[in-house]
Amino acid sequence: MSAARALELSKQFKAIADPNRLRLVSLISSSDGSEACVCDLTEPLGLGQPTVSHHLKILVDAGILHREKRGVWAYYSLVPGALNTLAGVLSESH
């Protein structure tokens, strides 16, 4: 694996290598319509709203979550295939 490819992949793995972000992804994927707004996510995680927004931004920047603003709410959903690509890296060739 090239250094450049490793750096690229590490950015995505870093994004999910946090307990609260793993729970965010899990909560969103199991939500109604596979999407959730920030106000639905703060209480089950026990974190403040700014902290949850911060984590969500990291996941969006890594290409794992998608953000859609509808009215006053921001709805977050999984980017199709993003996690599967990472899963493929971990299971290939061994």
Add this chain to the structure above:
Amino acid sequence: MSAARALELSKQFKAIADPNRLRLVSLISSSDGSEACVCDLTEPLGLGQPTVSHHLKILVDAGILHREKRGVWAYYSLVPGALNTLAGVLSESH
């Protein structure tokens, strides 16, 4: 996903969420006999021996690599199924 389970998984993801450790895993899995010693790994990564040993220890502590001392050399290999378990987490239920 429970907070405890998320914490447990995040420790393993943190272990591979580093470009040099991703390359270590890749180098080892593609090595002859699927194992390698430290002296084989320092040069392709361009890192010092203590740094490589440090990264390898993190991967061993996370249950991703196995360490076997034979004479003066320490041989590192993949723990069977460890990466596949992580891959399963990323591809289940969505």
Add this chain to the structure above:
DNA sequence: GAAAAACATCGACGGTTGTCAATGTCAGTG
């Protein structure tokens, strides 16, 4: 337009991480 609600951003703080130089440990060699 004022007020409220949802969310983002900023600044700051302790804790963690990746790297290196120096040193320690242990097995093999002569």
Add this chain to the structure above:
DNA sequence: CACTGACATTGACAACCGTCGATGTTTTTC
């Protein structure tokens, strides 16, 4: 037993990370 080579451990340092309180922005409501 002294020496060498492979590796682990320690200590130190800058950089980064997760969290929070405070504040800014935007949309809806009255």
